[in-house]
Amino acid sequence: MTSAESPPTVENPWLARFAKLVVCATFVLIFIGGYTTTSGAGMAFADWPLSNGSLNPAGWWQNFMMRLEHGHRLTAGTVMTLVIVLFVWTLLRRRFLPRAAVPLAACALVGVFSQAILGGLRVILDPQGIAATTSTIATTFRVLHGCFAQIELCLVVSLAAVLSPVWPQLVAQPTFRKVARLGWVTAGLVFVQLMVGATMRHLGAGLAIPTYPLTPDGGIMPKVHNAFVDLNFTHTRFLALLVTIHVLLLARRALVSGEVRLARPALLLIALLVAQILMGMFVIWHLRPPMLTTLHVVNGAAVFATTVFLAVRASRSPAVDSPGESASHFHLTEATA
Structure with missing residues (x-):
């Protein structure tokens, strides 16, 4: 050597x-x-x-x-x-x-x-x-x-x-940096969604809009506006749609990256997203049953964790295969800062 x-x-x-x-x-x-x-x-x-x-x-x-x-x-x-x-x-x-x-x-x-x-x-x-x-x-x-x-x-x-x-087995491709950037943006959006969901949950606003996908009067936008309704609409409609779009874009980018170790968590992320949407709908339709509501919370954590996991892997640089090498090529710290 x-x-x-x-x-x-x-x-x-x-x-x-x-x-x-x-x-x-x-x-x-x-x-x-x-x-x-x-x-x-x-x-x-x-x-x-x-x-x-x-x-x-x-x-x-x-x-x-x-x-x-x-x-x-x-x-x-x-x-x-x-x-x-x-x-x-x-x-x-x-x-x-x-x-x-x-x-x-x-x-x-x-x-x-x-x-x-x-x-x-x-x-x-x-x-x-x-x-x-x-x-x-x-x-x-x-x-x-x-x-x-x-x-x-x-x-x-x-x-x-x-x-x-x-x-140490990851071999970075030019597309990795794009996956990492979109991954961290998506992780940020998912976390905002989780914060809004937690606020809604602790304020008791989970059924402020008790129907889905339409509002009780059959519209898309609620006619009555207050802190509880607007918080619920933000979580169940606006941010849910925004997160869904970003997760699908991230999964697509990871799947075409040419690295199977990014493709696998991307497929898992899609499955978790589908499960989260379905559980969210059933939570509303069945008036927040305790076990299903809790599983919805845990699955949301899994979506967030998988997004971060994918972003971390995509932040891997080929220049750091050992602890003795320079950290100048290691973008994980930079990406998470």
């Missing part, structure tokens, strides 16, 4: 598998958290970080609402532990990993602690038993808690993508 040649990339298969495990655990946490919110069990305990002043509150398994909320807290603690282990493991192996791995792991670590604090503030600042003037603050923290869960998910997804054995 000459000095001009780069050292071979050292694979870390067990670290890559563990990163995927953390991604799966995060999806489980989002499902449990979503179902807790849908069922109205978010304030089953009025204190935090303890539950009724205890780590193991009496009767929590027998009471459905307490079981949901305490189960959510236990799952959150498990995911936090997994993220800590993932960060330490990544830090110890940093010499053999792509340069983006440690910063992503550090962000995931900060993110999981931030999410826990937001969840605690969501409980502490709840207007239940507090002056009504705090209700806006409490709702804000509920929305932030829901949205930040999506950010944390995408941080661990991005880290899993970088740690994957596929990462």
Whole structure:
């Protein structure tokens, strides 16, 4: 090997598998958290970080609402532990990993602690038993808690993508940069859609327009306008259409890129988009059944995560096959900035 040649990339298969495990655990946490919110069990305990002043509150398994909320807290603690282990493991192996791995792991670590604090503030600042003037603050923290869960998910997804054995095998094509740009734009739109959806959900505006695709009076645009109706219309019609167009354009661009490792997540993204649209319609038609509503939330997170995953892969530069190479050609940090 000459000095001009780069050292071979050292694979870390067990670290890559563990990163995927953390991604799966995060999806489980989002499902449990979503179902807790849908069922109205978010304030089953009025204190935090303890539950009724205890780590193991009496009767929590027998009471459905307490079981949901305490189960959510236990799952959150498990995911936090997994993220800590993932960060330490990544830090110890940093010499053999792509340069983006440690910063992503550090962000995931900060993110999981931030999410826990937001969840605690969501409980502490709840207007239940507090002056009504705090209700806006409490709702804000509920929305932030829901949205930040999506950010944390995408941080661990991005880290899993970088740690994957596929990462050093990617051979970038000229079309990659176009896929990456459209991918990050699409991810931004999906996140805005998720924020509007979370706000609508926590304000109880999910059925402000109780029919779909037409409004109750048979039109396309609602005749009555208020904050709840306009928020619902923005989420279920305007942003839904905008996201659909961008996802399809992104999938098409990835499919014609000539790289099968971009084509596969693009096909998955299309399938998730179709499922999301169908679930959204059935949620309205059947008046927000709890399980289907929660699955709609989780599938929305999957759409966001898959879009970010595709954008991360497309941001891969052929010049960085090993951790010892210059980071000047590595566009992931630039793309996510």
